[in-house]
Amino acid sequence: xxxxxxxxxxxxxxxxxxxxxxxxQGLDEITGGGLPRGRPTLVCGxxxxxxxxxxxxxxxxxxxxxxEPGVFMSFEETDAELKLNxxxxxxxxxxxxxxxxxxxxxxxIERSEIQETGEYDLEALFVRLNYAIDSIGAKxxxxxxxxxxxxxxxxxxxxxxxxxxxxxxLKTKGVTAVITAESGREQFTRHGLEEYVSDCVxxxxxxxxxxxxxxxxxxxxxxxxxxxxxxxxxxxxxxxISVLPITSLGLNHKVSSGRISAGIPRLxxxxxxxxxxxxxxxxxxxxxxxxKTSVAACFAQAAAQSGDRVLFFSFEESPNQIIRNMxxxxxxxxxxxxxxxxxxxxxxxxxCGLEMHLATMFKEIVAFQPTVVIVDPITSLLSAGSDHETKxxxxxxxxxxxxxxxxxLFTSLTHGGYALQQSEIAMSSLMDAWLLLQDFxxxxxxNRVLYVLKSRGMAHSNQVREFLISDRxxxxxxxxxxxxxxxxxxxxxxxxxxxxxxALTSQQEAARRxxxxxxxRATLEQRIASLRSAHEIDAAELERMDAxxxxxxxxxTAERTELARLRQADVVRVAPRPAAKLKAGSRR
Amino acid sequence: xxxxxVTRQRKPSGRRPEKLWQLRLYVASQTPKSLAAFSxxxxxxxxxxxxxxxxxxxxxxxxxxxxxxxxxxxxxxxxRKLPQPVRKIIGDLSDTERVLIGLDLRPxxxxxxx
Numbered sequence: 001x002x003x004x005x006x007x008x009x010x011x012x013x014x015x016x017x018x019x020x021x022x023x024x025q026g027l028d029e030i031t032g033g034g035l036p037r038g039r040p041t042l043v044c045g046x047x048x049x050x051x052x053x054x055x056x057x058x059x060x061x062x063x064x065x066x067x068e069p070g071v072f073m074s075f076e077e078t079d080a081e082l083k084l085n086x087x088x089x090x091x092x093x094x095x096x097x098x099x100x101x102x103x104x105x106x107x108x109i110e111r112s113e114i115q116e117t118g119e120y121d122l123e124a125l126f127v128r129l130n131y132a133i134d135s136i137g138a139k140x141x142x143x144x145x146x147x148x149x150x151x152x153x154x155x156x157x158x159x160x161x162x163x164x165x166x167x168x169x170l171k172t173k174g175v176t177a178v179i180t181a182e183s184g185r186e187q188f189t190r191h192g193l194e195e196y197v198s199d200c201v202x203x204x205x206x207x208x209x210x211x212x213x214x215x216x217x218x219x220x221x222x223x224x225x226x227x228x229x230x231x232x233x234x235x236x237x238x239x240x241i242s243v244l245p246i247t248s249l250g251l252n253h254k255v256s257s258g259r260i261s262a263g264i265p266r267l268x269x270x271x272x273x274x275x276x277x278x279x280x281x282x283x284x285x286x287x288x289x290x291x292k293t294s295v296a297a298c299f300a301q302a303a304a305q306s307g308d309r310v311l312f313f314s315f316e317e318s319p320n321q322i323i324r325n326m327x328x329x330x331x332x333x334x335x336x337x338x339x340x341x342x343x344x345x346x347x348x349x350x351x352c353g354l355e356m357h358l359a360t361m362f363k364e365i366v367a368f369q370p371t372v373v374i375v376d377p378i379t380s381l382l383s384a385g386s387d388h389e390t391k392x393x394x395x396x397x398x399x400x401x402x403x404x405x406x407x408x409l410f411t412s413l414t415h416g417g418y419a420l421q422q423s424e425i426a427m428s429s430l431m432d433a434w435l436l437l438q439d440f441x442x443x444x445x446x447n448r449v450l451y452v453l454k455s456r457g458m459a460h461s462n463q464v465r466e467f468l469i470s471d472r473x474x475x476x477x478x479x480x481x482x483x484x485x486x487x488x489x490x491x492x493x494x495x496x497x498x499x500x501x502x503a504l505t506s507q508q509e510a511a512r513r514x515x516x517x518x519x520x521r522a523t524l525e526q527r528i529a530s531l532r533s534a535h536e537i538d539a540a541e542l543e544r545m546d547a548x549x550x551x552x553x554x555x556x557t558a559e560r561t562e563l564a565r566l567r568q569a570d571v572v573r574v575a576p577r578p579a580a581k582l583k584a585g586s587r588r
Numbered sequence: 589x590x591x592x593x594v595t596r597q598r599k600p601s602g603r604r605p606e607k608l609w610q611l612r613l614y615v616a617s618q619t620p621k622s623l624a625a626f627s628x629x630x631x632x633x634x635x636x637x638x639x640x641x642x643x644x645x646x647x648x649x650x651x652x653x654x655x656x657x658x659x660x661x662x663x664x665x666x667x668r669k670l671p672q673p674v675r676k677i678i679g680d681l682s683d684t685e686r687v688l689i690g691l692d693l694r695p696x697x698x699x700x701x702x
Binding site: 105107108109113114115116117118119120121122123124125127128130131149152153 | 614616621624625648649652653655656659660661662663664665673674675676677678679680681682683686687689690
């Protein structure tokens, strides 16, 4: 829709070929609006490829959706048969006929009843068609299958001339016509009708690859208009034909910066702390038994518990089996299923072709309106088609989901060791986030690790985390990364124990040294105390000695003065002097 | 030319009287082919079915809805309504031999079985 309106706005000034919308899902996108208006279109294909259905749907949708009445001229099936055939597609042809929206005209030709003598033309066919068109003011005409005329009428020269006239007449009549024809060996149609219908040729094809049938549609020719030239797979479903164009959707999804938890706290932490972006697509790859389904189920449970509607497509296990198995790791999915928040859809990949799977998935998604979709595993669908087809299908699925802002998680099985398969590499470019689950084998055990290979638009962890599945659920722990590489499982535990022992030893060592130092210090302090007391004794001694000396000096001076007085010596004026001087004087 | 020509004449020898031939000629306006077909038919009937035939000429230009009933595609088309089964002959009926074969009327010269 968007691409069409964009194209329209670009090419506005140039008068364009008027288009007649078919209403067939996807076809109008490929052809840029529909079939050429007022011109005949040839639809050719082998038996059972949906030509008549195509034509009928073109007419029925024209009458119901676009207000264009139509004439169905059938050369093969009777009116009653036709009405019955399309009733299964939900079109009430009988009502449309009653309301004069559609006219059926069955042209019956039986070669054995016809004898040819001399000149004739097909004027009666023209008259008949003209009458039918005018009776309801038809804008659309279907001729299914004109080639019956070739078997019914013996003179091919007349027939060809008349067909040329017929197509010219249809153009002047201004009706948009669809002419069906059986495909031939070397040309598009068995009788070379493409020679006359040169405006638009659509080829339908129904081919079987590896026992799986897929229908394809290709616009071989569309004069005066751009059109998709690829082969587009198409489906015949309950509501008619739907063509699934891979490339019609542009990359213009709305994006959300809202986040959704991955259901494993440590994984959220690895994704810049808040989990995946809403509406993003996530690829989860891993070898068998690495826990892809468990991670997916964790995500499903967490999302459903927080109120998201989760649709789980399982291509390997039945819903009950998943519920039982997940119970063993502590996930309770059953209540969520009962509350209608979680829905399982299980199907064998080989049940039908890829396109049918895709259509079923689309239908389920439209019916359930989920905000989270899980496909487990996408690689199972590889068996239903080639790598290329699967990629195309995944692209369309992702486009569809992104268009609806649905977060999608695809698990993908890889085989053997570290080699990433081609298909995953091709698929990974479509994905916004890619988680890798891996096995590490060593020391007689296998351990799981998880890392985030990419996650667009967020700073994500580059760390390898060991991935543990226990009866309490899934958890991530730091893997031991040391000089011996990444250690997981028992060796991680052993390493941790070793480290603990080492830590204990060093702790004890430290305590011992501490004690030693303490002792040393105590000894030292003791010695200091004894030294100090010795020092104190010395000091006291010194003081005592000082005092003694003072006394002696005083006594001496007194004695000397007394002596001098006795000897009547000159009076010596004794000035008060420091003790040292006195001492020095005394020595002199 | 919506003319209906009904001709009844006395019964010829060797044929049962109740066996009336009902013929219908479809044309689209008076084209040379239509006119030729009509005159050819008239001539053949007079020769081989004199008195036992009835020709109805239908112009589809005037009555287009009638083309559906007899499943008419080609113009001109001669339809033998009676006797059963219905036979159709397309073309301007210029090849008398083939018209006779088409109408299941053998030429008089050939022996006829009851």
